[in-house]
Amino acid sequence: MLTVPETVKLFDQNAYAEDFSATVLSAERIVKTEKKGKKKKKEIVTWEVILDRTLFFPEEGGQTPDTGVLGGYPVTDVQLEGNVIRHTVLDNCGEDELFAVGQTVSGRIDFARRFSNMQNHSGEHILSGLVHGRFGYDNVGFHLSDNTVTLDFNGPLTEEDILWLEQTANRVVWDNKEIRAWYPDPEELKKTVYRSKKEIDGPLRLVEIPGVDMCACCAPHVRRTGEIGLIKIIRILRERSGIRLTILCGSRALAYMQTLQKAAEDVSHLTNMPREEIAAGTARILEDNDKLRQREAQLEAMMTAVLARSVPPGQKEVFLFAEGLGNLAQRRLVNTLCESHEGYCGVWIGNDQDGYRYIIGAGTESSKVSGDSTEGAGTEGNGAEPANTRDARVLNACLHKACGARGGGSPAMVQGSVMAAEAEIRRALEEALYERP
Numbered sequence: 001m002l003t004v005p006e007t008v009k010l011f012d013q014n015a016y017a018e019d020f021s022a023t024v025l026s027a028e029r030i031v032k033t034e035k036k037g038k039k040k041k042k043e044i045v046t047w048e049v050i051l052d053r054t055l056f057f058p059e060e061g062g063q064t065p066d067t068g069v070l071g072g073y074p075v076t077d078v079q080l081e082g083n084v085i086r087h088t089v090l091d092n093c094g095e096d097e098l099f100a101v102g103q104t105v106s107g108r109i110d111f112a113r114r115f116s117n118m119q120n121h122s123g124e125h126i127l128s129g130l131v132h133g134r135f136g137y138d139n140v141g142f143h144l145s146d147n148t149v150t151l152d153f154n155g156p157l158t159e160e161d162i163l164w165l166e167q168t169a170n171r172v173v174w175d176n177k178e179i180r181a182w183y184p185d186p187e188e189l190k191k192t193v194y195r196s197k198k199e200i201d202g203p204l205r206l207v208e209i210p211g212v213d214m215c216a217c218c219a220p221h222v223r224r225t226g227e228i229g230l231i232k233i234i235r236i237l238r239e240r241s242g243i244r245l246t247i248l249c250g251s252r253a254l255a256y257m258q259t260l261q262k263a264a265e266d267v268s269h270l271t272n273m274p275r276e277e278i279a280a281g282t283a284r285i286l287e288d289n290d291k292l293r294q295r296e297a298q299l300e301a302m303m304t305a306v307l308a309r310s311v312p313p314g315q316k317e318v319f320l321f322a323e324g325l326g327n328l329a330q331r332r333l334v335n336t337l338c339e340s341h342e343g344y345c346g347v348w349i350g351n352d353q354d355g356y357r358y359i360i361g362a363g364t365e366s367s368k369v370s371g372d373s374t375e376g377a378g379t380e381g382n383g384a385e386p387a388n389t390r391d392a393r394v395l396n397a398c399l400h401k402a403c404g405a406r407g408g409g410s411p412a413m414v415q416g417s418v419m420a421a422e423a424e425i426r427r428a429l430e431e432a433l434y435e436r437p
C-alpha cells in the first residue's frame with residue numbers, strides 16, 4: 001500500500017510546460033538481470049520514483065506515457081496507481097544513489113512527442129464527437145502510441161460517411177475552436193451531457209470542443225483545434241461489431257503525406273506518367289505484363305515441343321540441357337519426355353557458370369510391373385535391369401555425391417540444383433547408369 005499523497009498533475013494545469021522541479025517522495029532501486037546472448041547476463045538498474053508533482057502524463061485512457069528525463073536520467077515508463085504517478089527511471093551511469101527522498105529534482109518531458117500526442121488525441125475527440133453526434137455510435141476503443149492511432153466505433157460507416165467525417169473534422173480544425181479542459185463541480189456535471197468510456201472514480205475532467213464534442217478525458221490537449229493541423233483517416237477496417245479507423249493528425253499526418261508523395265513521385269518517374277495518373281499508368285503496365293507472360297508461356301511451349309522433338313523416339317535415357325525455361329515449362333517437358341521414353345528423363349536449366357536446376361523423371365518403364373515384357377518392345381535399351389527398379393532418387397544421390405547437387409523427391413521424380421558443368425554432370429549420370437555394380 002502506498003502511503004504517499006496524491007501526485008499533483010502539472011500537465012493538467014499547463015499542457016504546454018516542458019520543464020518542472022519536484023520533491024522526491026519515494027525512490028526505490030530495482031535490479032533486474034536480462035539474458036544477453038547464450039551465457040552473458042546484463043544487469044539493468046532502474047529507479048521507481050514518486051514525486052509530489054509531475055509533468056509526465058502516465059499511461060492512461062489508451063495513450064502511451066510521456067518520455068523525457070528526470071534528474072538527467074531517461075524516464076522509460078510512467079504509470080498511474082490510484083492517484084499516485086510512478087516514474088521508471090533508467091540508471092544508465094551505474095551510480096548507487098540516483099534519487100533520495102526529500103531531494104529536489106528537475107524533469108523535462110520530450111515535448112515534440114507530447115505535442116504530437118496532443119494533436120492526435122484532440123483530433124480523436126473531434127472525430128469521435130462527430131461520429132457520436134451524427135450516427136450515435138460510441139468510441140469503444142482508443143489506442144495512441146508512437147506508431148499507431150486507432151479508434152473503434154460500435155457501428156458501421158460507409159465510404160461516403162468517412163469522406164464526410166474527414167471533411168467535417170478538418171473544417172473544425174480550420175474553425176480554430178478553443179478546446180477547454182476543466183474539473184466541473186458536481187452540480188455542473190449533473191447538468192452536462194458528455195461522452196465517457198468508463199465509470200470514473202474521483203474528480204472527473206471534461207474536455208469540450210464547442211459544438212463538436214464534450215468528453216470525460218484525462219489527457220493533455222492542444223489549446224485550439226487549429227493546432228491539430230490536419231486530420232487524416234489512413235485506414236479503415238470493417239469488423240463485425242463496427243469499424244476501426246486508423247488516423248494521423250498534425251506532424252504525423254504531414255510526415256505520412258510526405259512519404260506518400262515521395263512514393264508517388266518515384267512511381268511517376270518510373271512509369272513516365274503524371275503523378276495524378278500513376279494508378280491508370282500502373283494498371284496499363286500490369287496489363288502489358290499479363291500479355292508478356294502469356295507470350296512467354298507460348299514461346300516456352302514452342303521451345304518445349306522443339307526440345308522434345310529433338311530427341312530420337314527410340315532413345316531410352318534422355319538428358320537435356322537448356323537455358324531460359326521457367327519451372328512450369330521445365331516440369332511439363334520432363335512429363336512429356338517421360339510419356340514417350342522408357343528410361344530416366346531429365347531436364348537441366350541453366351549454364352555452366354551459374355549452375356543448373358534440374359528435374360528428373362523415371363520414364364514409362366518405372367510404372368511397369370515386373371515381367372511385363374511386351375510393352376516398350378523395339379525400343380533401345382540393354383534390358384538388363386528389371387523394369388520396376390527405376391528410382392529417380394538413385395540419380396539424385398549420384399549427382400549429390402559426384403557434383404554436390406542438392407535436391408530430393410520421390411522414386412518417380414526428383415528435383416534439385418547443382419553448381420557444376422554439363423560435362424561433369426553427364427559423366428556422373430553415365431557412371432550412375434552404366435557402371436553400377
Ligand SMILES: [Zn+2]
Pocket residue numbers: 061121125215216217218219
Ligand atoms: Zn480523450
